[in-house]
Amino acid sequence: MANTLDPMDLKQIITLHLDRSSNREIAETLSISRNTVNNYIRLFKASDYTYKELLSFDIGKLESLFPSRTTINNPRYDELMRYLEDINKARHHPGFTFLYHYQQYASQADNPYGYTQFLEHYRRKYKIVKGSMKLEHQAGKEMFIDYAGKKLQIVDKTTGEVIDVEVFVAILPHSQYTYVEACMSQKREDLIRCSENALHFYGGVPKAIVSDNLKSAVTRSSKYEAQINRSFKDFARHYNCVINPTRSYSPQDKALVENAVHLAYQRIYYPLGEMTFFSLEELNKEIRMLLEKYNSLLFKRKQASRLELFQSVERAYLKPLPNSKYELKEYRRAKVQKIGYVYFSPDKTYYSVPYRYIGKETTIHYTSSLVEVYYNHQRIASHSRNPSKGAYNTNKDHLSSTHKHYSEWNPEYFKNKAAKYGTAVAACVEQIIAKVDYPEIGYKRAMGVIQLHKLYGAERLDNACKRALQADVVGYRRIENILKNKLDQSTLFMQEEEQEQSHIPKHQNIRGASNYQ
Known part of the structure; x- marks a missing residue:
């Protein structure tokens, strides 16, 4: 199968052309076909952009302007080149003839070249193999x-x-x-x-x-x-x-x-x-x-x-050095979550991306100081790296509470959903959503609290939420730990519940404080 030109190589062709390298030199330097270089240079000249403008574009835009082309010849030519490599090893053996090897090549190839073309391609490929020579190296190349x-x-x-x-x-x-x-x-x-x-x-x-x-x-x-x-x-x-x-x-x-x-x-x-x-x-x-x-x-x-x-x-x-040193880049793949974030596994953190990419597979490029998210070679988000475990790093422009996919997700929706399992659950959910700057983050945590009823039941969940409210430790992890450790069922908690209730039974003869003023 023929290879295709890496989109990053387009920038290398432009860079070498700006350095006044000929098309032949560019082809030799990058080990690609000279015709490929000629074609791209013609396309660059015919475009509406200067070479410096093209060099400033990201890889995705360059690839859309100049689609990939093959950089090596077709399988027929590749088959001939491989055969020529084999016969060249036997070039100096006694009794060697090109005709003998051509007949072998023609008998095994599906679509063989003619004998004249066979010899021509060999001479082009091995025209300087006759002896060694001193290579003259260009300064700064x-x-x-x-x-x-x-x-x-x-x-x-x-x-x-x-x-x-x-x-x-x-x-x-x-x-x-x-x-x-x-x-x-x-x-x-x-x-x-x-x-x-x-x-x-x-x-x-x-x-x-x-x-x-x-x-x-x-x-x-x-x-x-x-x-x-x-x-x-x-x-x-x-x-x-x-x-x-x-x-x-x-x-x-x-x-x-x-x-x-x-x-x-x-x-x-x-x-x-x-x-x-x-x-x-x-x-x-x-x-x-x-x-x-x-x-x-x-x-x-x-x-x-x-x-x-x-x-x-x-x-x-030599060309001048850039102003800054290179920061080594690493790469990770991540799918955009429903709430519009990608999960960055090395730091266990989250970074926001525009909502239209929800559900898309992206590539994260990151250095020690920067995290960039790419989709189809196009950068869609850039954040300063935050090593704080579990942190949500948000760009306001990426989030929208009224997005069509989440029009039903709002504070009232979660409050009504939580109320089915108890007043304390509803109060906790309301606090969780109110604590965060961006509702979408709170929605995910609130949904986690509500889902705990599946494991522990509505009664225990409501009791756990009561305890979290009393201790002022409202949060998904805290409520989950209360349930896991059965703190909602502890004797101390039950005593506190009883102490909140009056020891005097209610009846109509009890007078209020207003009667003694």
């Missing part, structure tokens, strides 16, 4: 990142346990200016934090970050179009660059960063061999000192160091 295969260690002071730590390596290929940092893992959070630290170390942003097919960076690897981890792609969007993973089984794509890792073993790992570190901070402090010396070493042929090449040439081609 890419930053290569990878993890070293060998690990460093820190020691836990309290237990003496030796803990293996990962080593992150980044390099700007034009100047070969290198960044190295130790971190606890290769997980997404550490990868993004290390990549961000590398960008701030360089003081600028390249057009693309080229990563290996790490699980924390690539959700699904592919030779033609890898699927980037959602958070890593959002990180790239924040820093106005793109992610371009290397092709699977193509070591030449990451030769430079592999060489940087090898040099890190010599210049950084080896001097650290006799040293012991008790924290990641101590280890990174020593790495930075060794890294400074390493970047200042002169190249034998260029008569300049990595640092000098970076300062004199490559730094000028």
